[in-house]
Amino acid sequence: MPQNSNQSQQASFSALYLQRATQELSEDLDKIRNADDFKVESVPFLVHALQQGAQQFSASQQNAVLKTSENRQG
Amino acid sequence: MGKRTSVDADGAAAFRKRQKITHDVPTGEDVNTGEQLQRLLAFDQDMRRARHGLQSFKRLLDKIISGDGDRSTNLGILREYLELVKPRHEGDDAVFLGDIMEMWSFAAQVNEGGVMSSAAVVLALVLNIVSDSLDLVKHGLGICQSLVQDRQLKSISKNLSSDKTKSFIISPTLRLLREAVSLDGGAYARKIVRARTYTFASLGRNLEIGVAGDSQGDSGKASVRTNAVRFFLSCLRYLHSDGRKELLSQKELLSHLTFMIKSDPPALVLEILDTLKTHILADSKISRDIKFKCFNTKTLMRILALYTYTNSSEAESEVDRVTEKAHQFLMYVCTQPGAGILYPSTGLYPKETDEEFSVQLAKQKSSAHGIVGKDDTYRDGVPVYNFVLSEFAAKLRPWSSMKHSELLTAMFEAAPELIANYFLNNQSFTFEPKLTMTWIGYASFLFDTMRIPLPPSFGDKTRFSRGPPPTQILLDNILPLPLNQRVIIRCLSPNSNLTSFFATRMLIEALEKLSVAIKLHEDAFRATDAQWSEAARRLIDAFCRRIPDMKEIVRSYKSIASENALHKTMASRLLLLYYEIIPQVALAANFDVSPFFVSVLRSLQDESSDHQHDGFREMELENLVSIAGYSPGMRWFSRIEIISGEGPCSPFTALLKLLSSSDRAAPLHQLKKVLADVAVENQLVSAATRLKPFLQALTMSMDEISSEEMEKVWPFLDNCLSRCATSPIKYLDVLQNYLTDDNVDVQATADDRSFNLLTVAIAEQLPFIMESTDAQGLSALSNFISLYFSALYKKKGSDALKRVYSKIEESFASRSVKLAGLGKRKIPKSITSGSQEDEKDDEEGEDQNNGEKQTTMDEGKLEEALHIPFSSPEDTAVLLRWHAKGVEDLVEDGLIANLIRLLASEHTNIRKEALTNILKMAAKIDESSYEEKKQFWLLLSELAESSRPQVDSGPIPSAFIAFSIHALDVLKNPLHPLYPKINSFLTRSPVWSPEKLPLAHDILHGEPSEDDKYYTEIAWFLTYILDALKTPFDLSIFHKKRWFEKILALGSNPYLRANLRTRILRIIYRATCIDSGSTTLITRFGLLAWLDAQRVACGVPEDTELYKALMSRAWKTCDQARVKTWSKNGVEKLLGDMQLQ
Structure with missing residues (x-):
């Protein structure tokens, strides 16, 4: 089971990371959405590009950020 | 007509x-x-x-x-x-x-x-x-x-x-x-x-008659092509591997098959891809050559075209399936070595273009000049094994399609040689920042490429053992070519958060990869190899030239708005990596980090700001604090106004406050580590306890008393910490007073793990603060102080600590505040659970306990482990008994051995009888029909002749007896590895010299008779040698001929098996049992130093004890007065140090 919980932690962290990145870069993302080469098919690519940095955080770092985020929300 | x-x-x-x-x-x-x-x-x-x-x-x-x-x-x-x-x-x-x-x-x-x-x-x-x-x-x-x-x-x-x-x-x-x-x-x-002249007639053409050529025009009816494809696929499916090979060698069939694949119905495309994969690529019996010919760049491009497959008459899900299948197919073709397209390659070592040339290069590997020259040659292109994949890679568009990007990075991972090759060949596409999807796509592709780990041994074990890979290629793997200094600086510009965010992530990735590469340069045998250290230096230099200066990174960090917690965290991490991995670049910038971490601290403690992303902020804070740890100019203890209205406070105290607050989810290991380092460096606390008791006490106080009360303790603590840090000499003097009062010796002071300057400062400052504090404040203070001292006391109490505590008790008593007794407060072990710092401390404690629990090995145990009785009792009956036995019985029953042993008897007549009997026995054996009679006869005769001159004077040398007895066993067994050596020894000379150990030289210095039998021979030798050491005369031979030296040298072999090592220790033990044996060993052969070295090197606690016990025994049994003079008291010191450990 630890593998599962690890995966779910990674998934939740990736989601949080994406949300954070989208929020912080919202202004520039708007410009990209209006760029000539932006198509509907580009969305998954854009999401992948934003989210890929989540791998740079170790499991313990991910855990710490997630816990803090839950505490402060709850 | x-x-x-x-x-x-x-x-x-x-x-x-x-x-x-x-x-x-x-x-x-x-x-x-x-x-x-x-x-x-x-x-x-x-x-x-x-x-x-x-x-x-x-x-x-x-x-x-x-x-x-x-x-x-x-x-x-x-x-x-x-x-x-x-x-x-x-x-x-x-x-x-x-x-x-x-x-x-x-x-x-x-x-x-x-x-x-x-x-x-x-x-x-x-x-x-x-x-x-x-x-x-x-x-x-x-x-x-x-x-x-x-x-x-x-x-x-x-x-x-x-x-x-x-x-x-x-x-x-x-x-x-x-x-x-x-x-x-x-x-x-x-x-x-086989009948393909007929059955495959016009197949090539038929494979290309699509729907357009179908006169029926009926979409329900399969086209000629569909039927032709299905026929061809069935052939592939039902043939054996040999048949498939034959089929595939047909010219261009596969090209006809894939020519129109883009316009085929989805089901047919899926069928084609499935069959090609299962029945050609996955068929291990089809040779690589054939597969390679079939799947050339043209074929791969046709399958790649399926990524944009469309079919108006089919459901979208079917179309998607085709795209997905084509992607899986190409991933398989391009990354599976068995599929025949991916060639085995040598990672970061480029393909050697000419074998002979490479051999020459290898010979000149030590020439640094050659390597530098080599690097430059790759500017025109990197030769690769996978030229088809290299060609195919150039056709991909990783910036515009995620699948292309995935495919290309998978290819890079499967064949890392392609990375440098790809970027060198495709330099036209720049990474100039633009807010377009293409730029994002390219950035994402570059990031994924950088995430590919460096292959073990840089991809080629053989060449790895010869030298490092070319710097240029390694650098291109760490930081792809499009990422040059100018472009990265432009990306980091404050105009766009997005480009700066992406560039920051990439630089982090590059630095982390660089540190892995450097580690590979410095590990194991490479640590001392000038070639590798030179390469590491070149790599770092080249890397530093490709990345922006520290000031650019600092500028970028400063320009990020404080609410962008994630971006700031990444930027701070990048700053930290600069300090950690390339300090020469980082320190050049003279970056003062304190204002930044103060502002992060502020935002963490500011009630009004959004706290949802404090996790990232805490990480940023840790990074900044770690940077501060690297900055020599950091003023940890100067007070500044961190939060307006709460009075000035030093950054150190502010961070302690943060650490001890109870609602922290993050463990903040890094922060704890840096603070503890700072505290130890400034002599606030001892290196043994670090900050642990202090943090324990703080956390417990926060739980027990309200935050308002705690607010009264903080200024006092801040004051004590600052005083301690600014004038440590003053408190060191005071500390000395406490210690000298005690009249303790130096040893006890060293044991005092809990004592530190902070306690002295608290005791000294307490009377001053008490004057201005109300009752509530005093109780909070007494609560904290009692907790802190109890935590220290629990760690390890000392008289000096008690003395300081009693002084504090006196101060409190003057204001009639009661203080809990020292050590009376309960400190749960898990109070600051999960921290690495704590764990480390706990481990230390446990280690100590283990050490105390360990019982030392006493004399009895040592004897049990190493003592072998000198000899079995004399069996004189054998003198008569052997006559009645047949030769085979003599050999098998050990009667010969018993007779030989009698030569060692103290009684001259028994020795003489034995000698006569041996000669008689030799004659009897020689006359018998026993198969190995000659060797036995020769052995006994030589023994008798060698012993004859000695018999009258006393027991003959133990070496003769031991050798003869052990040689008997070998002669009985012609398969024994020593059989040839013993035979050649016996035929060498009729008499053995009493000054030598028979055969010893041949075994220890000669070649083993069979390559893998060295240790078997050594085992036999050590058993024989043990038996050959019984009397002071034997000892003198061992001494004169330096056999001890050779045996100890043998014992220094780190690969010696445990049982052989034990045999050596037994010989040493035996020597200590003989008169003046220990003295000889210690003074002539440096036994104690040898044992001590072995003890330190062995690492197994039981063995350590064994060595210790053997050292003590050697000391006890030697002539101590002589050894003391000989060693100028060094031996006593050595033994004293050993006991302390």
Whole structure:
């Protein structure tokens, strides 16, 4: 089971990371959405590009950020 | 003649006309019996009637397939018919369904398209039906057999080569062939493929007759291409590997197969891809060459084109399946070594273009000049093994399609040699920042490429052992070429958060990868290799030239808005990595970090700001604090206003506050570590306890008393910490007073793990603060202080600590505040759970306990472990007993050995008797018919002759006896590895020198008789040597001939097995049992130092104890006065140090 919980932690962290990145870069993302080469098919690519940095955080770092985020929300 | 010509000229047109008519009017009748069918299908030159018969048959077969009417009756009619027309004789030339075959052949001759088509249709249907029925299969096989006969092959070929507009003829023929190939598990597949001159006639063309060429225009009906593809795929499926190889060597077939793949219906594309993968790529018996020829760049590009597959008439999910399948297919082809396209490569070591040249290069590997020159040569291109993949990679567009990007990075991972090659060959695409999807796509691709880990040993173990890979290639793997200093600086510009965010992440990735690469340069044997350290230096230099200066990173960090927590965290991490990995660049910038971490602290403690992303902020804070740890100018203890209205406070105290607050989810290990380092460096706390007791006490206080009360403690603590840090000398003097009061010796001071300057400062400052504090504040203070001292006391109490505490008690008593007794407060162990710092401390504690628990090995145990009794009691009865025994019994029962042992007797007469008896025994053996008698005779005679001069004077040397007894065992067993050595020793000389150990030199210094028997020989030798050491005379031989030195040297072999090592220790123990043995060993052979070195090196606690005990024994049994003088008291010191450990 630890593998599962690890995966779910990674998934939740990736989601949080994406949300954070989208929020912080919202202004520039708007410009990209209006760029000539932006198509509907580009969305998954854009999401992948934003989210890929989540791998740079170790499991313990991910855990710490997630816990803090839950505490402060709850 | 003229007439005939005119007929021929319009012949084709006439056929076409006629065929149109017959094609349009197919007639047929219902069939009720097999005989009726036989009549209908009887050969007839009238093509209309022939068609009528075939059409009727087709109706019957259609009914069977569709299940209309009574299927079993219809099947019965078919069975009856097949039985009726079965050829009378069986053999290779028997023709099944002879009438139909004849009709077909006739029609082919007269070019009667309708019958040519109908015959193929009917045969295909028959094969289809019989393949489902076990009892009919034999007819099917018969039909297949008939098909591969010459006449039918010609008909097939004629059908297949029909005009490409006549799909109604070609398609059924291809269906027929497919049915024939797949019948009964492919029983005839090989034969059909073998007859490819006919069966594959016009296949290349037929594979390219798509829907457009299909005259039917009926979308429900499969095109010629579809049928041709299915036939070809069936061949692949049902052939064995050899057959497939043969098929694939057909020129261009695969090219025809994939030519129109983009316009095929989805189901067919899926079928093609599945079959190619399963039956060609995954077939390990098909050689790489063949696969490689089939899947060239052109083929791969056609499959790549399926990524943009569209088909208006199919559902979107089907189209997506095609795209996905094509992606999986290419991923498989390009990354699986077994698929034949990916060649094994040598990672970051480029392909050696010329073998001889490379050998020469290897010879000159030490020449640094050569390496530098080599690096520059890769500016024009990196030679690779996977040139097809390199060519294919250049066609991909990773910036515009995620799948292309995935494929390319997967290829890079499978063949890292492609990375440097790719970027060098494709330099036209720049990374100039632009807010477009293309830039994002390229950035994402570059990031994924950088995430690919460096291959172990940089991809080639052999060349790794020779030297480092070229710096340029390694650098391109760490930081791809498009990322140059100018572009990265532009990306980091404050104009766009997005480009700066992406560039920051990439730089982090690059630095982390660089540190891995450097580590690979510095590990193991490479640590001392100048070639590697030079390469590491070159790599770092080249890397630093490619990345922005520290000031750019700082500027970028400063420009990020404080609410962008994630971005700031990443930027701070990048700053930290600069400090950690390339400090030469980081320190050049003179970056003062304190204002930044103060502002992060502020935002963490600011009630009004959004705290949802404090996790990131805490990480940023940790990074900044770690940077502060690296900055020499950081002022940890100068007070500043961190939060307005709360008074000034030092950053150190502010961080402590943060650490001890209870609602922190993050463990903040890094922060704790840096603070503890700072505290130890400034001598606030001792290195043994670090900050742990202090943090424990703080956390518990926060739990026990309200935050308002705690607010009164903080300024006091801040004051004590600052005073301590700014004037440590003053407190060191005070500390000295506490210690000297105690009259403790130096040893006890060193033991005092808990004592520190902070406690002294607290005791000193307490009276001043008490004057200005109210009762509430005093109780909070007493609470904290009692907790802190209890935590320290629990760690390890000391008298000095008690003394300081009693001073504090006095101060509190003056204000009538009661303080809990020292050590009375309970400190739960898990109070600051999970921290690495704590764990480390706890481990230390446990280690100590373990050390205390360990019992030292005493004399008795040592004796038990190492002592071997000197010798068995003398058995004089053997002098008489042996006469009665046969030679074999003498050898087997050990009587010879017992007799030999008597030579060591103290009594001269027994020795003399023994000597006489040995000679008699030798003679007896020599006269016997015993097989190895000569060796035994020789051994005993040599022993007797060597002993004769000694017998009168005293026991003969133990070495003679021990050698003879152990040699007996070897002589009994000709397979023993020492057998040849002992024999050659025995034939060398008739007498052994008493000053030497027989054979010892041959074993210890000679070559082993067999390569893998060295340790077996050593084991025998050590047992023999132990027996050869019994008397002071033996000891003197060991001493004079330096055998001890050789044995100890043998024991220094780190690979020696434990049992051999024990044998050596036994010999040492034996020597300590002999008069002056220990003294000789210590003074002449440095035994104590040797044992001490072995003790330190062994690492196993039991063995350590064994060595210790042996050292003590050697000391106890030696002439201590002499050893002391000899060592100038060094031995006592050595033993004293050892006991302390």
